[in-house]
Amino acid sequence: MPLATTRRTGLVDQVIEQLRLLVTSGEWAIGSRIPAEPELVDALGVGRNTVREAVRALAHAGLLEVRQGDGTFVRATSELSGAVRRLCASELRDVLETRRALEVEAARLAALRRTDEELDSLTETLRRRDAALVAEDWESMVRIDTDFHAQLVACAQNPVLTELYQGFTEAVLASVATGVAMDNAAACVQHVSHSALLDAVRDHDPEQAAREAGGFLDEQLDRLGEPGEHTGRS
Incomplete structure (x- = not known):
């Protein structure tokens, strides 16, 4: 051009x-x-x-x-993505809290609004992600897991929410990779299962989808402890 x-x-x-x-x-x-x-x-x-x-x-x-x-x-x-990308340098807790705010509502809306085609795509993405997890191909698992969450947000059919999340992708990828690094292989399988989340979206159950979306992020936040506990921040 x-x-x-x-x-x-x-x-x-x-x-x-x-x-x-x-x-x-x-x-x-x-x-x-x-x-x-x-x-x-x-x-x-x-x-x-x-x-x-x-x-x-x-x-x-x-x-x-x-x-x-x-x-x-x-x-x-975009200006919106540029503003959100500044969060990429934030601490993991800040990123996880922001993810929770976006992903819980996205999961709730996705359960109400997703199409059959979107559900098929989500199911296939989760299958590939779980295959990478079993193979302990952590690099692929992190990338595909991030794709799964981005697809789920898109299922909410909210362009502003989707744009916000797209601008946040780098931070999501970093938080997923950090979460995997925090676990050993056995614990990782337990902590990152999203089957129940997918089931709730499939069953058009918005409240259960929201609980599942927030639950695994809450577990990661709990493992980090309170703000400042490990960093000395007030």
Whole structure:
């Protein structure tokens, strides 16, 4: 997607929109470094200050991340995702508490709104995840488990909830991997079973689905202890 020379009115807004489109379309992938400032100045036909202001605005929105001495990198594909991605550096307890807030309601809504096709997809994903678990293929298990939760949230048929969770995926992946690392292989099988959750969604039982979604996260939170217990935080 080539950059187009901008008109001479509303330059900053025009540059912001062009750069945002390159990010949201995937032309500039998450984690990639965007062109250096001189390249953007030449391509857009604007001054350095205009480019800097546009980049600063997108960094403030969470789409870009400016790393001094290293360049500017794509952080997220939307302002909402960018805001949520800041949680990825939070402690595990903070991530689990946020997961609980999102996933419990998502499970409840999924039990009410899921389609047969979505249920089939959930069932197959859980089957693959459990196969990886039995094989002790922890890398695959973590990835597929994260996919299962994302699919479950999508079954809630709530676009805002889905967008929130998509922006939170990196933190979910990290929390799943950390949870697996906390357990030995035998305990892991017990702690991460989602069969009852899937059954509740299949049976259109929203209250049971919510209990199951919150239950395994509560177990992980209990194992972490109270806030500050291990970190010395107040």
